[in-house]
Amino acid sequence: MLNRLYAVWLIAQRDWLEATSTKMFWLGALLMPVVTLILVIFGMFAATLASTSVTVGSYYVIDRSEGIGIDIRNEILRTDLSIFVGALAQREPVSEDEAILFDVHEATQTMAIPDLVNSFMEFLEHPQSNSTTLTSYTLAERFSVWWQNNKVRIVELAPTVSFARYEEILTENLTEQELISRLKGGQILGYFIIPEDFVNSNENAKFVTENILKQDLANWYESFATRVIQNKKFAESDISRETALWLLQRASFQTSKAVEPPRDSAGRTSSTPLAAGDATKEVTVWETVGEFAPAVYQYILWFLVFIGATILMTNTVEEKSTKLVEVLLSDLDSVQLMDGKLLGSALTLLTVVGLWISLISLPIILGSNVAASFLPQVGEFLQSSALSSIFNPLFVINFMIFFILGFAFYGYSLSALGSVCSNVREAQMMATPINLVAIVPLVLMVPIALDKTGTLPTVMSYIPPFTPFVMMNIVAEVAWINYLLILVWMTACTLGVRWLAKKIYTKGILLENKPAGIKGLVRLVGGTN
Amino acid sequence: MTNNNSTHSVTFEQTRKKFGSLVALDRLSLQIPSGSVYGFIGPNGAGKTTAMRILVGISKPTSGTIKVLDADDVKDVRHLIGYLPEEKGLYKRMRVIDYIVYFGRLNGMRKRDAAAKAKALLSEFQLLEWEKEKCQALSKGMGQKVQLMATLVHDPILMVLDEPFSGLDPVNVEVVRSIILDKVKENSTVILSTHIMEQAESLCDAVVLINKGKAVLEGPIDEIRKGDVVSVDHEGDVAVFDGLQGVLSVKQIGRAATLEVDPECDLQTLLKAICERTTVTQFNANSASLHEIFIREVGGSGDTSETIANA
Numbered sequence: 089m090l091n092r093l094y095a096v097w098l099i100a101q102r103d104w105l106e107a108t109s110t111k112m113f114w115l116g117a118l119l120m121p122v123v124t125l126i127l128v129i130f131g132m133f134a135a136t137l138a139s140t141s142v143t144v145g146s147y148y149v150i151d152r153s154e155g156i157g158i159d160i161r162n163e164i165l166r167t168d169l170s171i172f173v174g175a176l177a178q179r180e181p182v183s184e185d186e187a188i189l190f191d192v193h194e195a196t197q198t199m200a201i202p203d204l205v206n207s208f209m210e211f212l213e214h215p216q217s218n219s220t221t222l223t224s225y226t227l228a229e230r231f232s233v234w235w236q237n238n239k240v241r242i243v244e245l246a247p248t249v250s251f252a253r254y255e256e257i258l259t260e261n262l263t264e265q266e267l268i269s270r271l272k273g274g275q276i277l278g279y280f281i282i283p284e285d286f287v288n289s290n291e292n293a294k295f296v297t298e299n300i301l302k303q304d305l306a307n308w309y310e311s312f313a314t315r316v317i318q319n320k321k322f323a324e325s326d327i328s329r330e331t332a333l334w335l336l337q338r339a340s341f342q343t344s345k346a347v348e349p350p351r352d353s354a355g356r357t358s359s360t361p362l363a364a365g366d367a368t369k370e371v372t373v374w375e376t377v378g379e380f381a382p383a384v385y386q387y388i389l390w391f392l393v394f395i396g397a398t399i400l401m402t403n404t405v406e407e408k409s410t411k412l413v414e415v416l417l418s419d420l421d422s423v424q425l426m427d428g429k430l431l432g433s434a435l436t437l438l439t440v441v442g443l444w445i446s447l448i449s450l451p452i453i454l455g456s457n458v459a460a461s462f463l464p465q466v467g468e469f470l471q472s473s474a475l476s477s478i479f480n481p482l483f484v485i486n487f488m489i490f491f492i493l494g495f496a497f498y499g500y501s502l503s504a505l506g507s508v509c510s511n512v513r514e515a516q517m518m519a520t521p522i523n524l525v526a527i528v529p530l531v532l533m534v535p536i537a538l539d540k541t542g543t544l545p546t547v548m549s550y551i552p553p554f555t556p557f558v559m560m561n562i563v564a565e566v567a568w569i570n571y572l573l574i575l576v577w578m579t580a581c582t583l584g585v586r587w588l589a590k591k592i593y594t595k596g597i598l599l600e601n602k603p604a605g606i607k608g609l610v611r612l613v614g615g616t617n
Numbered sequence: 618m619t620n621n622n623s624t625h626s627v628t629f630e631q632t633r634k635k636f637g638s639l640v641a642l643d644r645l646s647l648q649i650p651s652g653s654v655y656g657f658i659g660p661n662g663a664g665k666t667t668a669m670r671i672l673v674g675i676s677k678p679t680s681g682t683i684k685v686l687d688a689d690d691v692k693d694v695r696h697l698i699g700y701l702p703e704e705k706g707l708y709k710r711m712r713v714i715d716y717i718v719y720f721g722r723l724n725g726m727r728k729r730d731a732a733a734k735a736k737a738l739l740s741e742f743q744l745l746e747w748e749k750e751k752c753q754a755l756s757k758g759m760g761q762k763v764q765l766m767a768t769l770v771h772d773p774i775l776m777v778l779d780e781p782f783s784g785l786d787p788v789n790v791e792v793v794r795s796i797i798l799d800k801v802k803e804n805s806t807v808i809l810s811t812h813i814m815e816q817a818e819s820l821c822d823a824v825v826l827i828n829k830g831k832a833v834l835e836g837p838i839d840e841i842r843k844g845d846v847v848s849v850d851h852e853g854d855v856a857v858f859d860g861l862q863g864v865l866s867v868k869q870i871g872r873a874a875t876l877e878v879d880p881e882c883d884l885q886t887l888l889k890a891i892c893e894r895t896t897v898t899q900f901n902a903n904s905a906s907l908h909e910i911f912i913r914e915v916g917g918s919g920d921t922s923e924t925i926a927n928a
Contacts, residue, residue, distance in 0.1 A: 091725065098722055106710055410706025415767070418673040418700035418777075419723045421692070598676065611637070 095420050099428025100435060103403070107436040117440045121447050147305060148257045148267055148279040153286045159316045160282075160309070161256060162213045167312070168249040169205045169212070169235075175246040177201060188234045189245075191227055208232060254305055271298050277305050287317050381478045383537040385487050386560040388441075389494060390530050393556070396437045397498040398519070400429060404506030404597075405515050413597050422594040423586070430499045434492070486563045489575070494556030496582045498526065504589035508596035508609065522553075529557035540565040549574055552581040623687050626651045626775050626806040627672060632681035634667050634830075641667040643830035644681065649808060649823075654801055656821035657810040658907070660915050664830040665810040666703055669777050672808070673700040686775055696724045699773030703780045703810075705764045709753035713744065716752055717766050724771035731770060738766040742792060757784050765793065769800075776800060778809040782816055794820060814908040818842075824907070826914055833914050842904040847876040847884065853895030861890055872898075877913070 107113055151157030177196035181189055195204055211232035235242065243252045257276065270276045278297030286293055295306040322332045407413045416425055502519055509515040529536070529548065536545045540562040548554040549562065549570075555578045559566070566574070592609060627649040634642040642664045649655045657665040670676040671683055674691035686694040708716055714735050721731030739745045742762045747755065755763060761784055768776065776797075782790050797807050797820065811817050817824055818838060826834040834841055851857065855869040863882030868875045878887065884902050891897055 095723055098719070102708075102711075102719060106708070110710075407706075411702055411704035412706040412708065414670075414675060414702040414704075415700065415706075415720070415764070416723075417675045418698065418702075419695060419720070598670070 092421075092424060096424050096428040096431060099416075099420070099425060100431035103429055103432025104435040104439070107432070108439055113436075114443075117443050118447075120440075121444045144253050145277040146255045146257050146275075147277050147309070148262055148270075150264070150267075150279060150281045152284050153282045154284075156282050156286050156313070156316060157280075158214045159320075160312050161258075162209070163312045163316050164250050164256075165212060165214070166205060166209060168246075168251070169208050170201060171249050172242055172246040173201050173204055173208075179245070186234070186238075186241075188227075188230055192231060195227055208235070212236075250308075254308065267296070271296065274298075277302075280309060282313075286313075287320050378478060380537060381480065381483060382561045382564065383533050384478070385483050386533055386557050387530070389487060389491055389560050390526070390557050392437045392441065392491065393494045393498050394523075394526065396433045396495055397502045399436075400433045400499050401502035401506035401515050401519060402512055403429065403433075404503050404593075405509050405512050408507060408597055409510065417597070422597065423590045426500065426503055426586075426589060426593055429503065430496060433499065434495055437491075437495070482564060483560075486560060490556035490560050493578050493582055497552060497556070497578075497585055498522070500582070500585045500589035504592040504596065507593040508599060510600070525553050529554045529561075533557075533561065536561050550577065552578060552585075555581075624651060625649060626686055627808070628684040629668070630682045630684070632668075632671060632678045632683055634664075634671060634676065635679045640830050642671070642678070645827070645830075645832055646681075647825055647832055647835050649806065651806050652801060652804045653822040654797060654807045654809065654820050656817040656824035657808065657827060658812075658814065658817050658824050658911060659810075659827035659833075663827040665827055666779055667830075668827065669700075669779050669808070669810065673698055673777050675700075694775075696771065697774050699768035699771065699776045701765055701768045701776075701778045701781055703783070705761050705784075707752040707755070707760050707763065709751065711752055712748070713750055713752060713755070713763055714739065714748040716763060717770050720767035721770040724773075726771050734770050734772070735766065738769060741796075742766060758786055758789050761785060762789060762792070765796070769796070774805045776805060776807045776809075778807065780811060781809055782811060782813060790816075814906065814911055818907040826911065828915050834910065838907070839904075841910060842907065845878055845880045846903045846909065847878055847887070848899070848901040848903060849874045849876060849891060849897060850899035851891070851895045851897045857891065857894040861887065863887055 149157045149160070173192060173196060176189060176193050179193070181193050192204075207228040208231055211228055212235060239251060242249055254277070262270075264279075267276065267279045271278065277299075278295055281292070281294040281296070283289070283292035295309070297306070318332070319329055322329050325332075327335075404413075407416075413425070420428075501522055502515075505518045505522070506515045509518060532544065532548070536542075536548070536558060539545070545558050545562045548558040549566070555574060559574060559578075563571070625648040629645045629647050632642060632645045633640070645664075645668060657668060659665050667676065671678050672685060672691070674685075674695060682689070683691070685691045686697055688694045691698070708719075711719070714732065717735035717738065718728065718731040721734060722728060726734070736745070736748065739748050742765075744759060744762060744766075747759065752760065752763065765778075765781065768778070778797075781793055781797075785793060794816075797809070800807055809817075809821070821838055823837045824835070824841065825832050850873050852872065855867055855874065858864055858867045858874065858876065863879045864876050864887070865879060866877045878884075888897070888900050891900075
């Protein structure tokens with residue numbers, strides 16, 4: 089028995105050494121997480137860029153209603169003024185500042201910002217009355233003059249004001265043809281059409297643009313239009329905006345996690361009743377990410393099992409074609425050879441996983457503060473509980489268990505297929521049905537992650553080709569009895585596949601021509617080798 | 618009991634192997650004497666490789682039995698057998714010495730012992746300077762020698778060599794020949810298959826000629842070749858041999874005729890009968906060469922195409 093195991097170990101050791109003794113192996117294994125990391129960082133960067141990058145340009149409004157367009161324009165102005173005045177209130181003036189900025193800052197210390205904004209609106213809101221002449225130099229008058237002539241400075245002091253991004257074309261009375269021509273020429277971002285009865289119906293309200301994927305301008309304008317229409321309706325109903333918003337307030341529940349109740353020195357839970365909310369804590373974004381850890385494990389498991397099983401199949405075909413296998417089979421049983429090669433490939437894959445874990449651990453060893461100084465998201469991630477979710481022993485142990493079962497199941501299957509083929513292309517063709525079956529749990533990975541106790545994952549967890557991957561995803565939610573049943577069932581099926589693979593392999597490996605499809609394989613299993 | 622002290626190293630008993638409807642080996646019964654060089658000869662697809670695969674335990678007979686080194690199950694004596702298959706492959710990225718050591722260890726040797734034996738073999742085969750090279754750097758002939766070393770490294774007492782001389786230059790053929798003869802001197806048994814009849818004739822103590830899965834001829838070389846061919850130079854044409862008692866067939870080129878005669882035929886009586894019909898200038902009684910016997914027995918029936926299991 090020991091001699092048999094020793095021979096298996098020798099086969100495994102040789103295959104492992106051969107696979108891991110090349111520069112390509114280490115390069116590939118190192119590149120994989122590096123490329124993944126680059127992609128993740130690029131994804132984060134792109135997402136940040138997408139969220140912060142907005143289109144900059146002008147737009148036009150065709151207002152067919154009774155002045156809704158002007159109301160919206162004023163609402164935007166009011167918001168801009170609030171932003172700007174708010175920014176000045178927060179900022180200590182410096183000696184280089186214009187005098188008006190000193191004065192507004194002073195005013196914010198004695199007046200409420202909305203009142204100050206209202207006083208400014210008197211001179212700035214649309215349509216500007218021709219009769220409004222600046223006779224006395226009140227703060228509001230002086231500010232309105234300054235506001236209209238210092239757009240660049242305003243953006244410098246309050247970068248979030250609307251005209252930093254979008255500016256309505258006010259001076260021209262343009263037709264739709266002219267606007268379309270400007271759109272095509274890239275001179276404007278788009279134009280809005282406000283229909284006659286906009287307060288009561290959105291019908292015929294349009295945003296015309298060339299880039300239908302860029303919706304930030306439309307969304308931004310819509311929010312102001314909504315507020316204007318709401319205000320009009322509130323006014324018609326004779327209720328204040330504040331009252332209306334209070335009436336419309338939605339019920340909301342903050343998603344939280346239960347926390348372990350405090351324990352005394354003897355390890356007993358405290359008998360003191362907890363105040364409401366003490367037993368819970370708010371769920372962070374990273375904790376939500378941590379909930380997807382099993383799905384990530386499933387993906388890595390699938391990737392390793394398939395890469396490994398395919399390499400095993402290719403090696404089998406190559407050893408068959410070089411006739412090396414015939415020499416080996418004179419020294420060993422076919423099942424020893426299969427076991428040895430499977431073990432060798434598994435060791436190779438585990439070497440890759442070990443390398444990846446080392447690479448992932450590196451930032452942890454370096455310290456989350458160092459990592460955070462380079463990439464804040466990484467630091468935030470490392471300080472969150474997502475890390476403990478990912479390295480949860482339950483997942484790590486089950487990853488090993490289902491890696492062994494899954495790799496054995498698919499490794500034996502593909503080795504057997506490889507043994508009856510004369511070249512790699514033939515083997516790949518024959519492996520297609522197995523690959524198609526195996527891709528199912530990968531496709532269903534996210535739906536399974538979202539409903540781990542549903543019928544679909546429960547049924548799939550008992551179907552051997554799916555079991556390892558589905559179980560990896562749902563293992564935390566499976567009852568112990570089911571878990572044990574599934575383990576026993578999967579182990580039995582894997583041993584069955586090993587027996588069948590041995591029958592095929594023993595005969596197939598010596599064949600010059602591959603048997604004709606399933607019938608040929610059945611004949612192989614049936615006869616003596 | 619698994620030793621080589623018995624009279625026969627291998628005994629095939631009504632051994633039959635079928636691949637679907639194809640009978641690759643048809644009730645083969647033979648005994649291979651211990652301490653001899655035994656040849657499997659026959660055309661392509663005759664069943665030689667199938668017989669050898671059964672012998673080394675790669676393949677199982679459909680019916681019948683095989684006893685190897687007194688063991689009913691060849692698995693029990695695997696470590697005493699060295700097998701060199703017809704098509705020879707190497708682990709290309711492995712170093713030469715590691716390759717030989719690897720096969721030694723697979724046969725139960727300790728690493729240190731296997732390495733020492735591998736070095737000795739490399740020296741014997743004049744490949745010591747290649748020990749650290751990868752197998753992919755070797756020429757075909759060198760690769761074949763390395764394979765042979767991997768077969769020999771664990772000192773097998775039964776060597777099964779399928780076409781050991783194919784692809785070797787004359788110098789290496791001699792090296793392999795001397796290795797085989799040395800092993801026999803050490804009381805090992807060597808079973809080899811070959812297409813080169815001269816090799817079989819000069820090397821083998823006994824042969825079996827397999828054709829279409831059946832043993833057509835079997836026995837010691839001398840007995841197989843025992844005088845059954847007569848060369849006659851004469852003045853007449855081929856018709857002078859018509860109806861002569863004991864003459865089985867005649868081939869004549871110019872004035873030289875080759876007569877295949879019944880082994881029981883009295884050559885003095887035959888010479889007298891020929892002299893009565895024609896003027897004889899030369900009369901020689903020869904043993905047939907293995908090549909001639911091969912051609913005679915197999916004739917045009919040899920299926921040269923490879924069959925399903927390279928039978």
